[in-house]
Amino acid sequence: MPELPEVETTRRGLAPHLERRRVLGATLRRDTLRWPIAPEISDLLPGQRIEAVRRRAKYLLLDTQPGSVLLHLGMSGSLRVLPEALPPRTHDHVDLLLEGGHVLRFNDPRRFGCVLWQPAGEVHPLLAGLGPEPLSEYFHGRHLHLLSRGRTAPVKNFLMDQAVVVGVGNIYAAEALHAAGISPLRPAGRVSLSRYERLAGEVRRVLDHAITRGGTTLRDFISPDGAPGYFEQELAVYGRGGEPCRRCGRPLKEAKIGQRASVWCGGCQR
Ligand SMILES: [Zn+2]
Structure with missing residues (x-):
């Protein structure tokens, strides 16, 4: 199972490819992973620019103006930035099409991961009540x-x-x-x-x-x-x-x- 260091490494690897890029569209090859994929991914996200890629606990957040995509890799999930033309493989469940001809592709064989939405200015229930980040100044x-x-x-x-x-x-x-x-x-x-x-x-x-x-x-x-x-x-x-x-x-x-x-x-x- 990906632990905090793997999620942070993923964040650091993805950020330069995602930040300041606009999302042009979303392809959902299924509608549910651990939970139903948030409808905002199709409805609100296209056209928005990713302002930052953040991590909270083992969740990744892609911040845009109306809200954040909230991702969790579950037991077996992975995220890759790939050329748009590369055909999806088995278990490639979600693509976010990015300007510049690339996609952010979410693969998750066991489907314990999730793709949810946190409206701007709100804290998703999954993130409420969490303690401080261990690498932050609030942990001592x-x-x-x-x-x-x-x-x-x-x-x-x-x-x-x-x-x-x-x-x-x-x-x-x-x-x-x-x-x-x-x-x-x-x-x-x-x-x-x-x-x-x-x-x-x-x-x-x-x-x-x-x-x-x-x-x-x-x-x-x-x-x-x-x-x-x-x-x-x-x-x-x-x-x-x-x-x-x-x-x-x-x-x-x-x-x-x-x-x-x-x-x-x-x-x-x-
Ligand atoms: Zn000893």
Whole structure:
């Protein structure tokens, strides 16, 4: 599944091809993906200029004057800018025809993605109630510390709660907690401010690193199999249950925490 770093890499790859371009039309080869495709894509979008390509959590937004196209890649979706003349393949569900002879083509074999519409000046219900972006100035140790007081849930679940901070998936939560030396099982309300400051820094570092990697491994703005931007050998804990901790050598523990596979070191994570 594309995670925040893959979506951000897609955004950075698409933006130079889309920004300031006018959308001339839309071709919908089906009317529903995860949800019905918004009628505004056919009715309001043609003729509009794309002003910006933004990301919020794992959603991409194509901003135009009357509103924004709201895209999610779901489990298997990808977006590519292609020559208009290139015939569509299986699972190419939506084309936005751009001035200059190109199309933005949305392919999604499993159809868990979505193409929705957010009117200008409104916040789509899917985006309401989300926590801050982890790479923004609004995400820091004080934020985590303040929100976590009195919470007894494991800190790993807390970190993956989209109302706390968006886009910290299972891999990145596991890696950041190991780097910060915090046990994923520790109750969120019992982590100190200084440890949350360290954790916030490690979350930013692992995501930044994956975005940098994503930029070198993605081709044509596709993550071929939704693999994370990390190379496997760079992961400190994720997928390494039973193997030696790279810091202290003890075998890494593995258990489900909140239904998610979790790996951590009982020696250097407390
Ligand atoms: Zn260790």
